[in-house]
Amino acid sequence: MARGHGRILTSIWEDPDFLALDEKEQRLYLFLISQPNLNHAGLLDLTLRRWSRKARGLTSAELEKLLQRLEETHFVVMDDDTEELLIRSFVRNDGVWRMPKVMGAMVSGALEISSPRLQAALLAEMDRIPLDELNDEPTKYKGQDGPSIRQQVVIHISTLRKAFGTPDPDPSRRGSATPSKAPSGTPSDTPSQPPAEGGPKGSTRGRGRAPHAHSPAPAPAPTPAPAPNPVVVEVGEKTSGSSEPTPSSPDGDAPIDIDGFALTDSMRRWALDTFGPGLDIDYETAQFVDHFRAQCVRRPNWPAEWQKWIRRSAKYASERATRPQLRSVAGTGSRADTHTADDYTNSKVEDLFAS
Structure with missing residues (x-):
């Protein structure tokens, strides 16, 4: 569900780091934290061309620099x-960490993150949550003691x-760690900065082709023909840069087959250690492969995309398990009269997992 408002602390106007930004940089930050699709983890899709349409004369290249x-x-x-883009201190500054139920929604939103770099940054933020400020008195539930607010947040x-494990913020191993300055206690305070990542990289969402320290270059895929030039369009048009079908090989193989994606023992162990035996990894992997064969699109990192699929599957399985059953008024007890909440949702695989 889209947010109806964004929370801006008045103390931001006393933050020396924020005041050191120029007017356009400040406006962009306020723009980001007021986006309707910003989730509780502070995650946004990086859609520069769409954002550039929100002000007259604004361009993707200018947004890139900002x-x-x-x-x-x-x-x-x-x-x-x-x-992907993460508003780094959002969880702390928006007060998410103070409310256990909202923290649960934050975890669900964080599981959408594919980037190890963003995962590492969010985990660093978790270290900076002032847990000692939370109430440690047991909560009451039906006359019995329950876990305190602090325990629930922990x-x-x-x-x-557990879900993220130990993300490698520099998958290409070409970055160099840079010590950060001491935190200032303001919205822009600085955690241990993830290693910078090398290599210029053009974006499929219309970003400029300036070199980026935060853009790791993936290993070249053995594709027989170059992918078409990315095209980004608004909702309702035919194509977008991130989902344009990639030409298949002469024998009809999809990019996922050409790139040689396969479920490895380490991937299986990761899924088992993270989500337990309740998730059918072979079934989910088969669904994953079938989906991308049908879509005929390429992803720069298939294992990371697979992990994203598995996280979403676990998330939806958990949500289904906690949804109450809905019964018809007649309530005869037959299957025709008894439905789960899932029966009223659009659970088509392509819709749930389409990028």
Whole structure:
């Protein structure tokens, strides 16, 4: 569900880091935290061409420069490969960490992150949540003691750490770690900065082709023909840059087959250790492969895309398990009169997992 408002702390106008930004950089930050599709983890899709249409005369190239400045000053973290942007201190500044139920929604939103760089940045933010400020008195539920607010938040953070494991913020191994300055306690305060990543990379969402320290270059895929030039359009038009079908090989293989994607033992262990035996990994992997064969699109990192699929599958399975059953008024008890909430949702695989 889209948000109806964005929360801006009045203290931001006393933050020396924010005041050091120029007018356009400040406006862009306020624009980002007021986006309707911003989730509780502070995650946004990186859609520069769409954003450039929100002000007369604004261009994708100018947005590119402004975002680079926000990243240099640690307000945001970006990944061109996965086309994701994280508002780094959003969980703390929006008060998400104070409310256990909202923290649960934050974990669900965080599981949407594909970028190891963004995962590492969000985990660093979890270390900076002032847990000692949370109430540690047991909560009451039906006359019995339950976990305190602090304990509930700690459980959510532990769940996130277990799901992410130890993300490598520099998959290409070409970055160099840069020590960060001491945190200032303001919206722009700086955690341990993830290693910079090398290599220029053009974006499929209309970003400029300036070199980026945050853009790892993926290993070249053995494709027989170059992919078509990316085209980004508004909703309702025919194509978009991130989902344009990639020409298949002469024998009809899809990109996922050409690139040689396969389920490895380490991937299977990761899924088992993270989500337990309740998730059918072979079934989900078969669904994943069938989906991308049908879509005939290429992803820069198939294992990361697979992990995203598995996280979403686990998320939907958990949501289905906690939804109450809905019964018809007649309520005869037959299958025709008894439905789960899933029967009223659009559960088509292509819709759930389409990028």
